[in-house]
Amino acid sequence: MESDKMNPKVTIDLAKLRHNARVMTEKCNEYGIAIAGVTKVFGGRPEIAQAMIDGGIQYLADSRVENLKKMKDLSLPKILLRLPMISRVDDVVKYCDISLNSEVETIIALSQAAEKQHKTHKIILMVDLGDLREGIFDSQALKLALDEIKNLKGIKVVGIGTNLTCYGGVIPDEENLGRLIAYASEIEAVLGTKLEIISGGNSSSIYMVQEGRMLEEVNLLRLGEAIVLGTESAYGNVIPGTHQDIFQLEAEIIEIKEKPSIPIGKIGMDAFGNKPSFEDKGVRKRAILAVGKQDIGTHAIRPVNVNVIILGGSSDHLIVDITDCDMQHQIGSTLTFDLTYGALLSLMTSEYIYKQMNDTKPRP
Known part of the structure; x- marks a missing residue:
């Protein structure tokens, strides 16, 4: 094959990738947790994302609008992981079904873009549980944000999420994810509706699933490393039954x-x-x-x-x-x-x- 002569190269075993995706989705689905397969690590290549879909993931998630645009013909709902740039809200609404948000100003701009495109754009509000990356930091700030966005047209708050481990190295546990659940209750009280999504983090949360400790309210995890490398990212341990050489x-x-x-x-x-x-x-x-x-x-x-x-x-x-x-x-x-x-x-x-x-x- 001509490709065998091309160097340097990354080889990708799609069968092993499907296997890892299946292992993770089956394990998480036992606890009522859906999987958003994170595609940014391979640049949103549709043929690689399709292998994850074949393995059973329920959402596609990426930090770059450009990558989600590449995957526009794939059938799953698409989540923008990085907070939207206010200069790109038109593209966010066009190519992303759901986006993670923490800034009221951006949410207002998304509302206007969605109305212009005759769409309803879904929002997951991000809260900061101590890792100090993105997210609304306390109950008072959350209430103020909800008061400003609850009556906006063109958007729908469908969930709450958090990010842990990526910046500050804070490991998910019952205490900090318990605060996530408490915030979810506050949102539901203000909006008068049940949240569809409670996203309890990324591959660093997998150890809690393995140990049977994940809070039952959590129903979505955003997994990249756990699928593509077969390791959890809280302690760096290999996930049993997965491949590490995809x-x-x-x-x-x-x-x-x-x-x-x-x-x-x-x-x-x-x-x-x-x-x-x-x-x-x-x-x-x-x-x-x-x-x-x-x-x-x-x-x-x-x-x-x-x-x-x-x-x-x-x-x-x-x-x-x-x-x-x-x-x-x-x-x-x-x-x-x-x-x-x-x-x-x-x-x-x-x-x-x-x-x-x-x-x-x-x-x-």
């Missing part, structure tokens, strides 16, 4: 040389303003791969071959130690790496990384 990086070797393990000369800053340090292991066999920080950022990747040691890199190069590898590598051969969420996000965004989708099993 997405892998393959990078081509462009140089193999034996060199000292410590640079020769006075050490200053590297290309990114850091002063590196080195351990003297003598002369080692080193390989340079045609991928770099422009593609991966500073995020961690893990060699599939445990005898490969990542030494470092620059914008366009990844330098590894292959001295202890059993197999003989040569110029033009490739090394394979498992990915963290941050690395996957960067690689799938990079236009210099080829994306190869494999499907080892037919769709259901």
